[in-house]
Amino acid sequence: GAVVSQHPSWVICKSGTSVKIECRSLDFQATxxxxxxxxxxxxxxxxxxxxxxxxxxxxxxxxKDKFLINHASLTLSTLTVTSAHPEDSSFYICxxxxxxxxxxxxxxxxxxxxxxx
Amino acid sequence: xxxxxxxxxxxxxxxxxxVTLDCTYDTSDPSYGLFWYKQPSSGEMIFLIYQxxxxxxxxxxxxxxxNFQKARKSANLVISASQLxxxxxYFCAMRPLQGAQxxxxxxxxxxxxxP
Numbered sequence: 001g002a003v004v005s006q007h008p009s010w011v012i013c014k015s016g017t018s019v020k021i022e023c024r025s026l027d028f029q030a031t032x033x034x035x036x037x038x039x040x041x042x043x044x045x046x047x048x049x050x051x052x053x054x055x056x057x058x059x060x061x062x063x064k065d066k067f068l069i070n071h072a073s074l075t076l077s078t079l080t081v082t083s084a085h086p087e088d089s090s091f092y093i094c095x096x097x098x099x100x101x102x103x104x105x106x107x108x109x110x111x112x113x114x115x116x117x
Numbered sequence: 118x119x120x121x122x123x124x125x126x127x128x129x130x131x132x133x134x135x136v137t138l139d140c141t142y143d144t145s146d147p148s149y150g151l152f153w154y155k156q157p158s159s160g161e162m163i164f165l166i167y168q169x170x171x172x173x174x175x176x177x178x179x180x181x182x183x184n185f186q187k188a189r190k191s192a193n194l195v196i197s198a199s200q201l202x203x204x205x206x207y208f209c210a211m212r213p214l215q216g217a218q219x220x221x222x223x224x225x226x227x228x229x230x231x232p
Contacts, residue, residue, distance in 0.1 A: 034220070043208065043222045044162075091160055097218075105152070106220055108162035 002028050002098045006109035013084055014117055021079045021112045023094030029074035030096035034106065035067075038091040050077040084116045119144045121209050121223035128228045130199050137184070138194040138226050140209035148214040151192040153183065156206040156225070165207075168192060169214070196228075204230045 003026040013019050023033055031052045036044040048069050049057040056069035068080040077096075081088055093111040120143045130136040142151065153165040168176045168183045176183045184193040192211075196203055209223040 032218075038160075043224050046219055046221075049219065093160070093162060095162070095220075105164055105167060107164060108154070111160040111162075113160070 002026075002096070002105075002107040004094065004096050004107045004109040006094055006112050008112060009110060010113050012115045012117065015085050016083055019081045019084055019114060021081075021092055021094075021114075023077045023079070023096070023109050025075045025096040025098075025107075028096070028098050030077075030098065031074060032097045033071060033077040034095045034097070035069060035077075035079050036093045036095070038093060038111075040091075044093065047079075081114065084114070086116045089114055089116045119146070119149075119211055119213070119221045121211055121221055123209055123223035123226050125226045126224070128226055130228065130230055132201060132230050132232050133198055135195060135197045136199050136203075136228065138196070138207050138209075138228065140192045140194065140223060142190050142192060142209075142211050144190075144211065144213070146213035146215070149211055150214055151183070151185070152210040152212075152220070153181070153192075153194045154208045154210060155203075156208060158205070162208070166194070199230050201230050201232060204228060 005024045007022045033050040035047045038044045047062045050069045050071040052071045058064045071077040095106040095108045122141045149170045151168045155163040166176050166178045166181045166183050168185045175185050180197045182195045206225045206227050208225045210220045212218050212220045
């Protein structure tokens with residue numbers, strides 16, 4: 001299947017700092033990428049849809065000024081958690097949409113665990 | 118609005134037995150796709166199988182098959198000959214084939230395979 005990478009896989013930071021997470025589609029071009037957050041023992045919650053060359057579309061209740069998304073190329077989307085606080089500690093996971101062959105599938109990155117102290 | 122319901126928070130199965138993970142959905146979209154993902158303890162989401170709402174036959178991928186009953190709005194995942202490595206969280210998801218195309222996930226089922 002298609003490969004999506006995320007970097008870093010783990011990050012620990014102090015409260016008030018900003019953290020950037022990268023999501024790359026390694027062997028295909030993705031005009032659309034998605035960012036999810038997952039708290040322990042819960043399901044994935046969609047935060048925003050990232051479209052190459054345009055502004056991201058945020059889900060209701062997600063602060064766009066706190067979670068900055070940039071989709072600068074067809075293979076890279078970044079999520080920046082600005083002024084992170086302990087309540088932002090979570091598992092952040094991206095996906096990239098691969099279209100073609102009569103079906104459309106989202107392939108997920110391995111996720112990034114963020115711990116804000 | 119779309120909704121996915123997975124009513125089994127946890128399942129325990131003996132190795133080599135078949136297991137069925139339940140998934141029901143609700144949507145007003147005329148066409149949609151249904152997905153199953155596996156999430157091991159490492160956290161990665163692994164795509165398992167896809168079923169389109171207009172597909173006449175149930176999808177199969179190796180040991181995975183999707184029991185799609187459109188009238189009942191159910192899309193159960195069947196894993197045949199379960200293995201210890203199948204122990205993980207399993208998420209059912211759906212999205213419309215037109216429009217926003219956002220994936221909506223169910224609550225997940227934790228599957229444990231016993232030796």
